[in-house]
Amino acid sequence: MIASINPYSGEKTKEYAPISTKEISEKIIIADKAFLLWKKTSFEERKKLMLNLADELLSHKEEHSKLITLEMGKLFIESSLEIEKCARMCKYYAENAEKFLADEIMETEAEKSYISYEPIGVVLSIMPWNFPYWQVLRFAVPALMAGNVCLLKHASNVPQCALMIEELFIAAGFPPTVFQTLLIDASEVESIIANPIVKAVTITGSEKAGSHVASVAGKHIKKSVLELGGSDPFIVFDNANIKVAVTNAVKSRLGNDGQSCIAAKRFIVSEKVIDEFTQQLKEKFQQLKKGNPFDKETQIGVMAREDLAIELEKQMNKSIALGAKLICGGKRDKAFFEPTILTNVKPGMPAFDEELFGPVAPIIPFSTEEEAIELANNSSFGLGGSIWIGDKLMGIKIAKQIESGSVYINTLMKSDQRLPFGGTKKSGFGRELGRHGIHEFVNVKSVMVN
Structure with missing residues (x-):
């Protein structure tokens, strides 16, 4: 069974039986038939429906936000911001998809040469629970605007969100089979990818899951x-505005209770200001009010599942056993994990080498620019990073040396529908969002005429 469990109360709110192998096959065939019609729709038709989708999100924002918080526990205010962000993305692609996918004229010796971008068909998406609407829609919106159709295998702890997103597309006027949710076990994924009707797959998830897919x-x-x-490295130089850096460090590490792939996870701080930075961060962490994520006054809630909090606790304890120093926090109560700071963190500890998917902030000192860059790049991951520095030109120079898909200078690292998003190394490959994202699932066709 696929269960929806409120992580704050521990209450099981809904339970669903996975669909059968036969039903999966039927849905894939239906998707293929839907593609034959959907790919022929005009950009104007798709634009109208996508703007409807944005309106549906905003007009029922409270309902969608409540469902997100109920299923995965993030603060209600953060759930509301997620819905608003989804609506902005819908509008962005509604207004820009036609331009992004227009034929490109190329100069050759032929009478006419151009590149066209054509949809490829049925695309499977495998999506996580941490941003249950945003992660799905940042794939589905550009894919649909390009003329593809979508199948969704969502995380098993957010089945209500998965079904609601399918209903959302129907409410906006989309044909009911261009976006379908599959309530399935993970064991079914391999056979779906192997199905000749399915042309591509995208996954947001763990390194292990991504490697298998x-x-x-x-x-x-x-x-x-x-x-x-x-x-992600969060690099603080001695000439940075420490107060601003600390304020953004709190947002980056504790947003969504630390459960974000692009959260700051390694705080690499100049030894000249590390004591000041650590003290200010500790004060901020200890001032946060914990509680029910639906309470407007709550500033730190629960993690999405208790097993995730247990795994984070193991990583923290192992790091402490290897020499890391606990500055504050460190206590767990079921799915609640106190905002935690570790110092004396070094390579070879889980707090440095692994992804800490929760509210733990490891702080690592550096003495030179070269050491800061070396520490930042000493990771198997390469998704994002930020640099906090007084000299912006120097920041730009350093950004070129950071091995990641994004680097933000003196601003909070976040995804933006206007910019491509993705990573290097074991953070994955390919891009979502922006012009580059809509080009991932199209056939780039060269045409020459004489």
């Missing part, structure tokens, strides 16, 4: 996009 897709010669984990 990519290997199956590769076996069947199918396109895959992987958005996996991160251990």
Whole structure:
């Protein structure tokens, strides 16, 4: 069974039986038939429906926000911001998809040469629970605007969100089979990817899950996009505005209770200001009010599942056993994990080497610019990062040396529908969002005329 459990109360709110293998096959066939019609729709038709989708999100924002908080526990205010962000993205692609996918004229010796961007068909998406609407829609919106159709295998702890998103598309006027949710066990994924009707797959998830999905897709010669984990460096130089850096460090580490792939996870701080930074961060962490995520006054809630909090606790304890120092926090109560700071963190500890998917902030000192860059790049991940520095030109120079898909200078690292999003190394490959994102699931066709 696929259960929906409120992580704050522990109450099981809904339970669903996975659909059968026969039902999966039927849905895939239906999706294929839907594609034959959907790919022929005009950009104007798709634009109208996508703007309807944005309106549906905003007009029922409270309902969608409550469902997110109920199923995965994030603060209600953060759930509301997630819905608003989804609506902005819908409007962005509604207004820009036609331009992004317009034929490109190329100069050759032929009478006419151009590149066209054509939809490829049915695309499977495997999505996580941490941003249950945003992660799905940032794939589905550009994919649908490009003329593809979508199948969703959502995380098993957010089945109500998965079904609600399907209903959302129908309410906006989309044909009911261009976006379908599959309530299935993970064991069914491999056979879906292997189905000849399914042309590509995208996954946002763990390194292990991404590696498996990519290997199956590769076996069947199918396109895959992987958005996996991160251990983003948050580099603070001695000439940075420490107060601003600390304020953003709190937002970056504790937003969504630390459960974000692009959260700051390694705080690499100049030894000249590390004591000041650590003290200010500790004060901020200890001032936060914990409680029910639906309470407007709550500033730190619960993690999405108790097993996730237990795993984070193990990583923290192992790091402490290896020499890390606990500055504050460190206590767990079921799915609640106190905002925690660790110092004396070094390579070889889980707090440095692994992704800490929760509210733990490891602080690492550096003495030179070269050491800061070396520490930042000393990771198997390469998703994002931020640099806090008084000299912006120097920040730009350093950004070029950071091995990641994004680097933000003196501003909070976040995804933006206007910019491509994705990683390097074991953070995955391919891009979502922006012009580059809509080009991931199209056939780039060269045409020459004489």
